[in-house]
Amino acid sequence: MQTGFVSMQRLNETNILLGVTGGIAAYKTPDLVRKLKAKGANVRVVLTPSAKEFVSPLALQAVSGEPVSMELLDPAAEAAMGHIELAKWADQVLIAPASANFIARLAVGMADDLLSTLCLATSAPLHVAPAMNQQMYRAVATQQNLATLRSRGVNLLGPAEGEQACGDVGPGRMLEPQELAEALEHLLSDRPLTGTKILITAGPTREAIDPVRYLSNHSSGKMGYALASAAKRLGAEVTIVSGPVALSTPAGCQCIAVQSALDMRKAVMSEVAKADIFIGCAAVADYRPAQQVEQKIKKSRDEMQLTLIKNPDILSEVAALPNRPFVVGFAAETQDLEHYARDKLSRKRLDMIAANDVSKQNIGFNSEQNALSVFWPSGETKLPECDKHSLALQLLDVIAEQYKExxxxxxxxxxxGSTNR
Structure with a gap:
């Protein structure tokens, strides 16, 4: 009895906006509303035009106790803008079922109906429960769209496998209402970094030679941004100090854009006092040109010499602060990975270091995949190759555990000390 009571309170007074799109699984949504409300949630429902063909707005209104919203421009809403009112009300947004069409529109940022528009307008976490034919789910376009949503911090719930309405068997079934309610409950309760402030550096730096040329490296920033997205999902307040990348800031994270190593150092030092955990994931240039030429250098000789000077070591400086955060470094190595990683861990007085072998073509820089060997003074673990977002969650679990210890x-x-006094 006690266990059931505690479980129900996990969603207590959480405002959940349920978006229902067109698919046969929509007939299960009245039961989903009931399951969410049984766990203490407040539920409001938004229907897409095609969803109305599968489930009655009146039925959803009856079980939710709230009017069902369907129109983008609603005269009954505040300032006739229902998407803004609902976007501000929601603590969590759950799209169930999420059709292949809606997933595609969400991935490209369309805003042509109430549900898609409020997904852009809200700062609440998004949870998507795919529901479609198994071949549609397996299609390259759908998988790419799901990867895009995952990279932005959207939580994918399911799909399940089994017999489908069309008679096919395979992946694409929406999770059952009880499974969805429990999955959402688990996501909201299993947040080990709640209340923690995390500062992450990501991407490369660019060290100017002249107005059109610079020194840089192959870092895409994908690992750092995956860590930021995962940290936010686990409850942290996240700030990214990012070099130049072609990535969108994960939902709910603050991003400070910089160019050079000196810019990054300045931004980090202005923010680090507020951080509980610092993760140095950026590929900061070790050296910069001693002088930046003010005009474009013309090609006039067969050879050109550059004098390089050492950049500040941001990671070491953070680790040397008197009231330092928990400091995690990264090491990109091409040989003797463990030797160099442990040396960096000790020499820079880090709490933890995550090392990856960038000599392998399918992982590391500019790849969607990665693998890490993680070391700390009293232990180590290996995180096998997987996509960077899954890897980020695994690494943050290790960081959270060691930070707590x-x-x-x-x-x-x-x-x-207090007892001794």
């Missing part, structure tokens, strides 16, 4: 050890030392 360090905090607990510090608290014990404080208690011991």
């Amino acid at each position: 360090k905090q607990d050890a510090q608290d014990r030392r404080k208690d011991t």
